[in-house]
Amino acid sequence: MVLLRSVPPPTEGVRHEQGETTAVLDGKGLGTGTLYVAETRLSWFDGSGMGFSLEYPTISLHAISRDLSAYPQEHLYVMVNAKLNDEMQENAHDDEDEEDECEGITEIRFVPSDKAALESMFSAMCECQALHPDPDDEDSNGDFDGDEYDVEEAEHGQGDIPSFCTYEEGVSGLRAEGQATLQRLEGMLAQSVANTFHMAGVRTDETNGEFDDAVEVDAGSTVAGQFEDADIDH
Amino acid sequence: MCISVLQLFYSFFKSLVGKDVVVELKNDLSICGTLHSVDQYLNIKLTDISVTDPEKYPHMLSVKNCFIRGSVVRYVQLPADEVDTQLLQDAARKEALQQKQ
Numbered sequence: 001m002v003l004l005r006s007v008p009p010p011t012e013g014v015r016h017e018q019g020e021t022t023a024v025l026d027g028k029g030l031g032t033g034t035l036y037v038a039e040t041r042l043s044w045f046d047g048s049g050m051g052f053s054l055e056y057p058t059i060s061l062h063a064i065s066r067d068l069s070a071y072p073q074e075h076l077y078v079m080v081n082a083k084l085n086d087e088m089q090e091n092a093h094d095d096e097d098e099e100d101e102c103e104g105i106t107e108i109r110f111v112p113s114d115k116a117a118l119e120s121m122f123s124a125m126c127e128c129q130a131l132h133p134d135p136d137d138e139d140s141n142g143d144f145d146g147d148e149y150d151v152e153e154a155e156h157g158q159g160d161i162p163s164f165c166t167y168e169e170g171v172s173g174l175r176a177e178g179q180a181t182l183q184r185l186e187g188m189l190a191q192s193v194a195n196t197f198h199m200a201g202v203r204t205d206e207t208n209g210e211f212d213d214a215v216e217v218d219a220g221s222t223v224a225g226q227f228e229d230a231d232i233d234h
Numbered sequence: 235m236c237i238s239v240l241q242l243f244y245s246f247f248k249s250l251v252g253k254d255v256v257v258e259l260k261n262d263l264s265i266c267g268t269l270h271s272v273d274q275y276l277n278i279k280l281t282d283i284s285v286t287d288p289e290k291y292p293h294m295l296s297v298k299n300c301f302i303r304g305s306v307v308r309y310v311q312l313p314a315d316e317v318d319t320q321l322l323q324d325a326a327r328k329e330a331l332q333q334k335q
Contacts, residue, residue: 056303060259063283063300077297081261081306105261126279126301133275134305 009051013039016124020113024075025084026106035076035110037124039131042078044110056132058082060105062125064118075111076121082106240276242329246322247272247310256286256311257302267300276304 016037023030023044033046042059045051060081066074083104112118251269257278258264264287267280280300 057305059303060261060306061265061300061302063297065297067297105263122299122301126277129277129301129303130273130275 009034009036009043009045009053010038010040015039015128016120018110018112018114018117018121022111024109024111026108035112035121037121037128039128042125042128054078054080054108056129057134059125059129062122062129064122065109071109073111074115074118075109076118076125078108078110078125080106080108238329238332239326240274242325243276244272244274246325247276247278250312250316253313253316255280255313257307258309258311259302259306260308261306265300265302270299273304276307278302278304278307278310 014036016035018035018037020032021035021044022032023035023046030044030050031046033044033051036043036045041053041055043051043053058080060079062076062078064074065071065077068074084106110121112121247269251271253269254266255269256264256266257280264285265280265283266286267283270279270281272278278301280302281298283297283300
């Protein structure tokens with residue numbers, strides 16, 4: 001509920017009270033009255049009982065406007081995220097063509113005769129806004145169960161990711177395609193490493209004269225040869 | 235949003251105080267200004283603000299100090315060179331791990 005027409009101005013928890021304040025709602029002047037910046041709600045009443053109150057969660061933003069070329073008087077600007085009509089009641093949302101979620105906004109200007117009070121009015125509103133945070137929504141991050149990427153599992157290698165192929169299981173566990181890929185990759189690795197080191201047992205295309213006495217072996221047979229004693233067949 | 239992720243972004247925004255940002259609200263209004271302060275609910279205070287699309291939104295004038303309720307913020311556009319995305323990513327990941335424990 002945005003406006004509470006029959007609710008009187010608050011008497012408790014009033015952080016700031018500013019008399020001689022004109023209220024302008026969407027460009028329509030409502031006369032001069034008193035602004036109450038209370039912890040429970042923001043209220044304005046004109047002294048004859050007519051007025052309105054705003055709930056803080058409905059106030060999108062508030063600001064001090066000092067630019068006289070934009071508006072002829074310095075004032076406190078308040079943007080309410082609801083559409084309010086002349087009868088001070090929240091407008092029923094009739095528009096069926098409305099695509100957006102937002103229901104429209106209302107701009108209210110509170111113009112105090114004492115411009116020096118604007119800072120206090122602004123600060124009081126800031127304090128009161130902080131007292132009305134939105135209730136804890138459902139976790140907007142969602143529940144990362146099931147199909148979502150599980151950070152913990154991935155980082156501890158306990159997820160659905162395939163375990164590493166070890167030599168004990170043997171490259172014979174790979175299909176021909178896989179073995180070919182493995183050899184190609186090892187070759188690539190050997191290429192780049194051989195530029196700095198010469199790894200025994202790894203076949204490289206580059207023959208370094210410095211290591212002529214090295215035994216050149218076939219990478220394909222190296223694996224089996226090196227781990228002959230390994231239990232390959234499971 | 236769970237509390238500690240809120241804390242994470244609270245700290246993150248605190249580090250951006252003094253920088254120019256553009257805050258886009260859920261009602262499509264965009265406000266450009268200097269980040270003055272932020273609180274634990276990610277309510278944002280901007281100074282020297284201007285509306286990035288005044289023709290579309292003539293409502294907002296060139297006000298000075300502005301307080302934006304955290305819950306109406308859709309996006310906060312940040313200067314790219316001020317954000318260490320890797321750091322933020324790592325921190326968020328750590329936070330997510332914390333949540334699981």
